[in-house]
Each structure stands twice: as C-alpha cells, then as structure tokens.
Amino acid sequence: MENLKKILIVEDERALRKALSSKFTHEGFSMLEATNGEEGLAVALQEHPDLILLDVIMPVMDGMTMLKKLRGDNAWGKDAVVIMLTNLSESGMVADALAEGMHDYLVKSNWKLEDVVKKVKEKLKLK
C-alpha cells in the first residue's frame, strides 16, 4: 500500500467530499479528508499528501487562506500540488490563486468526475 498516492480532499460539502473520495478510492488512491481550511492545513502538514483538492468557500478557514498558509509554512508546503475546486469562476480569486502557486482550478459542476481524475493523474504524472 506504500506506493499508493495520497490525496487530501478539503471540502465542507459532505456529499461532494464523499463523491470525490469514493471515486478516487475506486481509482486506487489513498484518501484523506478535511472539512475546512484549518483542518485541511493540519492534515496536509502532517500527512504530506501527494496532491490536495481544495474547495474555496468553506467555513472556519476558506481555501485561499489555507493555500496562503500552506505556501508560507515550510519547505514542503511551498511545493505541494494543489488543485482548487470551485463553484464560481471569480477572476480575482483565480488570479490570487495563481499567484499563490495553485496548479489548476476546476469549476465543479462543469467537470465530470472522470475529468477530475484525469487531471489529478496528469498532475501526478500517472497514466
């Protein structure tokens, strides 16, 4: 099981979190879950996942704040692979996220789960 890629899902919507979790587990990934930015940051720094799927709008701590903290934290956080998941294409947010080293961003309703998986595999250079 050591060679399984670890993915952290930070998403407050249970249904979406579970859907992603199911799909990625099905696809053979090891899954970590967090329900807000604060929790996500803690898990990320502890578990060093291979990729983080990060929701933007969340209670307690939103995705943007978590991303900033992650990048500002330590050597690991600087290079962590992050894909933002969002419901809105706020251009300001996208620009900010890009500045913070976001690797990609997906509008949830516009993407099929298959495509999310494809995107993740692409980022992790799996095929």
Place this chain on the structure above:
Amino acid sequence: MKMPIAVLRERALRLLIPTVLGGAISIVIIMHFFLHSILFNLFGSLPNRTEILNAEMFRIDLFVFILTIFLASIFLAIILPRLKKLTGGEIGTYISALESARNHIIITDIDGRILFANKGAEEMTGYSSQEMIGNTPRLWGALMPASHYKNLWQTIKYDRKTFSAEVKNRRKNQDVYYALMHISPIFDEHNNLTGFVSTEDDVTKKKEMEQNLQNVLLATGNVLEDLQIEKDLIKQSEKKYRALVDTMQEGLGVQDKNGKIIFMNRCGCEMLGYTLKELLGKPTEFVFDEDNRKILHDQMGKRHKGQRQSYEIAWLRKDGSTIDTITSPNPRFDDAGNLVESVAVFTDITKEKAIDKAKTEFVSLASHQLRTPLSTVKWYTEMLLAGDAGRLSVEQSQFAQEIYHGNQRMVELVDALLNVSRLELGTFVVEPEDCDLKVLYGEVEDNLLALLSNKKIKVTTHFKNLPTVKFDKKMMHIIMENLLSNAIKYTPDGGKVDLKVQVIKQGDTIGEKTVKENSIAIIVSDTGYGIPKNQQNRIFTKLFRADNVLAKDTDGTGLGLYIIKSIIDHSGGMIWFNSPSSILSVPSGIAEGKAENQGTTMYVTLPLGGMKKKAGTKTLE
C-alpha cells in the same frame, strides 16, 4: 384790400383833420389881417377914407376874404398832401407790414365781423380778403367745442383780455389745420372797445410732429408694454420651470462656460448638503473628490466634442461623504458652436447600487448554492453510470442517463444565468490573448460530440488563412459553441452544418452586409428549420425561443443568442442572420430535410484588431 386800408386811413385822417383845419383857420385869420392891413394902407392914401369906408371897405373886406380863402386853399392844397403823405405814409408802412405779414392777422369789429384780413390770413385760410371781410372767423373756425367760444368771448369782450388758445380750423379746401390763436381787444382813446385783432400761427406741422412724436411715444409705449407682457410671461414660465426644477426628484445643476456653478435646484442642494448660496460661483470641481474630478474632466472633454451620455460619478457632499449618481450632462452651444453653459441632471443611485450589489451577491450565492447540489447529482450519477457502485441494468442505466441529462440542463442554465448577470452588471472580465480559432473549434467540437452523434450531423469546416487574433478565449468559445449547438439542435437529423471562419476586409460584403472594418467572420449555416419570419426581430432578446423549435425541442435556455449578442456588442462586432424560412410549426414531414427547410445562416464579425482588455470581477462560464 382797398377798403380796410381806406378805413384805416380815414381813421388816421380823423386825427389829422382837426389839426389841419385849426392850422388853416389860423392861417386864414392871420392872412386876412395881413392882407387887410396891406390893402388898407394901399387905399389909406386915398383922400376920403371915410367916403369909401362904407362901400369900399365892404368890397375890400370881401376881396380880402376871398383872397385869403384862395391863398389858404392854395396853402392847403400844397400843405395837406404833404401832411397827408407825412402822416399817412407812416401808417401805410404799418399797414403794408400788416398786409404782407406771413402771420395770419385779422381785425374785427366788436361783434366779430371781419374788417381787415392780411395776406397771411388769406394764405392760411384759403379764403380771399373779400370773402372774409364782413364774415366772421366762423368761416374757417367753429370746429371747437361750444365751451371754447364761450370762454373766448368772455375773455376778450367782458374781461377785455387777450385770449390765447390752440384751435382747430378748416381751410377753404376743407383741410384741417391747427393754429395757435391770440385775440386781443382794441380800445379807442376813451377806452371803449372798438374791435379785436386776431393772429393765428399755423401749428399744423408742429402738431403733426407732435402727433408723430406722440405716435412714436405710443408705439414705444406699446412695444414697452409688449415687452413687459413678454417679460411677465417669461417670468411666469420661469416661475413655472423654477417650480418644476425645484420639485424634481433629481439634482439639477448648471455651470457656465468657465465651469462655475450658476444654479443648483433644491433637490441638488439637499443631496449635496449645501445651500444654493454656498455653491454659487464655485467651480464645479468643488463638489467632486480627487478621483471623481478625473471622471468629470474626462466627461467634460467628451462634452466639448458633443457627446452627452449619462455616466456614473460620485458627487462630494458638504460632510465629506460621497453620493453615487447617474449624471446626464446637457451642454448648450451658441450658434457659433461655443459652449455656453451645461446643465447636469444627477440621480442618486446609492439605493440602486445597493440593490445591484445585493443582486450580484444573490446571484453569486444562489449560483454557488445551486451548483453544489448540481455537482453532487452530476458526480454520483457519473459514478453510477461508470459502474463504480456495481454494474447497472440497461434500464437502470437509461434512468441514470435521464437524471444526468436533466442535471446537465440545469448546470447549463445556471451557467447561462450567471453569464447574463455578469454581462448585464458589467462585472465580466475580458482577457484578450492570441487565439487560434481553428484550435478553439477543436475544443468546442469536443463539447458537441455527443450532440453531433445523436443527431447524425456532420459539421464541415473552412478555415482560410487565419491569423491569430487577440480574443478572449472563453468568449470565443461561448460564441462558437452557441452558434454551432443552435445550428445542430435546430437542424433535422442527418442535416448539414457548415462553419466558415475567414478574414473579411473593410468594405467587403457578406450576408448582404458591408463590413465597416477589417474583421474575422464566423459564418454558421445549417439546413434546419429556420426562424419564423414574424419572430426574426426577437431572436436576440432574452429568454426568447422560436415557436417552431419550442414544439421540437424543449432543451434550450433562450439565453444563448442573447449572451453572444451581448459579447459581440461589447467587442465592437456584429451579428445577424439570414433565414428565409417562414415555417411556424414544424410538421415532421417537412422538417426532415425537405426543400422547405432552407435553414439559417448566422453571421458574426469581430474586429480583426481583437477585443479590448476589460477589468472585471468575474470571467464568463
């Protein structure tokens, strides 16, 4: 003329005669004694003086007397004419002077009968002297009211004073003339009233001038009165407008050509928190902060060029806060085209702004909230269909497909609504980047594959020597996808859709339209149902769906063409179409690729110069 002069002379002679006669008698007596003594001395040498005394003396006396009379007669004959000439000459001078005077002079007896009338009187009245003498001045007068004559006679006859008056008379030729008349009584040495002398000065000309002057004055008066009326009217209408302007619920300010405030209505003053007094004469910049002055100057520059669009600007209140407005400038130019003054009407849009913000926030929130369950449905259905939860039966799979399809429509609708709200609110971003339309089409085609295979429609494409153009990729994607999906959706199965993308030069004509600048043209034609003639003018309106396709397909949002029209309008492009169809409903027999289905060709042109960058808060979906 002779008579009155004779009369005068007679009167003059009357004074002379006693003198002359007295003189003559004295001379006769002196001469009588003188002659008598001569003769007495002559005959005194006679011897018997007394003898001859009785008889001769009588004869001598008689002789002397006759001689005296004779000599006196000779004397008188010599002296009298001289005297006459002496006295009568002077009077004659006066008389001739009177006669030839240009002034009208008449002399009447105490009853007003004319005794004398001079040349001036003849000229003035038009009557000859003969006609006048014996008559009264009523001949040419008598046009004045009775009171005038009563007054006249009272003055001259009883008060024995000179009467002066301006009178209206009538010449013989019936012309009316005006004269200044003086009548003075004439008295004899015993202070008895003997007659009247009357003079008249023709003042008709003066009167006319006076009348003219009067007329001028009257006319001037009328003009002044008219002016006053106009002034009153203006005042009244000004009052009305002032009232109107003051009761307006918008601010209204006026600045002169130098940019100084010369008026602000009540609402404007209230909005800004100033009194009118505080604002008058202040430069317009006074009511704007630094940022908004830039907008103001920018707009004033446009105003000089004759542009007068409303614009958003925040005015500065007295308390330092700002008030968001829509301001409509209305510059006024004189005939030479110089700016005279500018009226600005400004409406407080603080509330509208708040509502707008609320609306934007609502749309964002609603979309976010809508999208979460939509994503959930989408992803779980996908997993079901992918067999992640175990293999589905054919029927289960069909049902899941229906769920998926319905959900997709919802996703599209939410996306479209978001785009509409962003386009309408102007919050959308335009990010032009080098755009290869052929590559872009590839991406669009991927999205359309399912639709294309469903309808068994093939898209033929023509990309001719396309340069890369600075377009917003997302927008171009929306435009192409909408045009193509419409063409595919509204074309019967097995039909044809053609996409042509090409450069069009300025002045070239496509689809019966002449292009105004070098452009990229996207032409999508289909063999579909066409657009009903009676609805062709509405196809770009929001939520419009043609009757013929409503019956056929219920999938559309009615927002697609509205969105791409908005994008194209924002980008300086054009969109139009050519659809000969007038089919209202589409019976399947006709719809299946028959000749009646002449299809639709949509034309879109976008400036070859590309789209302009626009900052905003949101990209289109």
